Amino acid sequence: QSVLTQPPSVSAAPGQKVTISCSGSSSNIGNNYVSWYQQLPGTAPKLLIYENNKRPSGIPDRFSGSKSGTSATLGITGLQTGDEADYYCGTWDSSLSAGGVFGGGTKLTVL
Amino acid sequence: EVQLVESGGGLVQPGRSLRLSCAASGFTFDDYAMHWVRQAPGKGLEWVSGISWNSGSIGYADSVKGRFTISRDNAKNSLYLQMNSLRAEDTALYYCAKPVGDYAVYDAFDIWGQGTMVTVSS
DSSP states (O other): SSSSOOOOOEOOOOOOOOOEEEETTTTTTTOOOOEEEEEESSSSSSSEEEETTBBBTTTTTEEEEEEEETTTEEEOOOOOOOOGGEEEEEEEESSSSSSEEBBEEEEEOOO | EEEEEEEEEEEEOOOOOEEEEEEEEESOOOOOOOEEEEEEEEEEEEEEEEOOOOOOOOEEOTTTTTTEEEEEEEGEEEEEEEEESGGGGEEEEEEEEEHHHHHTTSOOOEOOOOOEEEOOOO
């Protein structure tokens, strides 16, 4: 059971837009920045979004992030078959069990 | 090129120990905190442990507290994870990861190694 809650799967057609939600609490998302990672099969995670909505250099603006209260959302527009991957949200938890926390991951299928 | 290369994984019996290493290159290692993140087969990501740039601040996930010890040697640009009393549920691919910001402990991870596999089984 992950601390952050993500839908197990989402799907959309090429060229369409998809959003992936990430729900937490006041001890994690509510008081810390959220990051998003893309993990292609057999590879290490890749940072897509940090500090809620910033993109590292090289990440296309098709990827966007937002945060409101204790939830965050990753948006992907102009879907491509190469976007098929697992997506994880992550943040830090300020509770007694302080440390990094991740969502369970969302499998994106581009139909 | 910024790079992290993990090593030290393998097959180990329950209750035994293993030491993982992570060799860093392409950036000023002692300016950055460093972390270990693991991923069990077919499962999601789990943060394991983190250490500040000067080893002054260290944290562990509850699942490994008291059994794992993180350390670093800035002179050797290396990060370590000493894993004792290993359990079957520690079976995972272990990644080392670098935060985005220098001196920031609680930050996103912009550089990941390729991982080293640890299998705990009799």
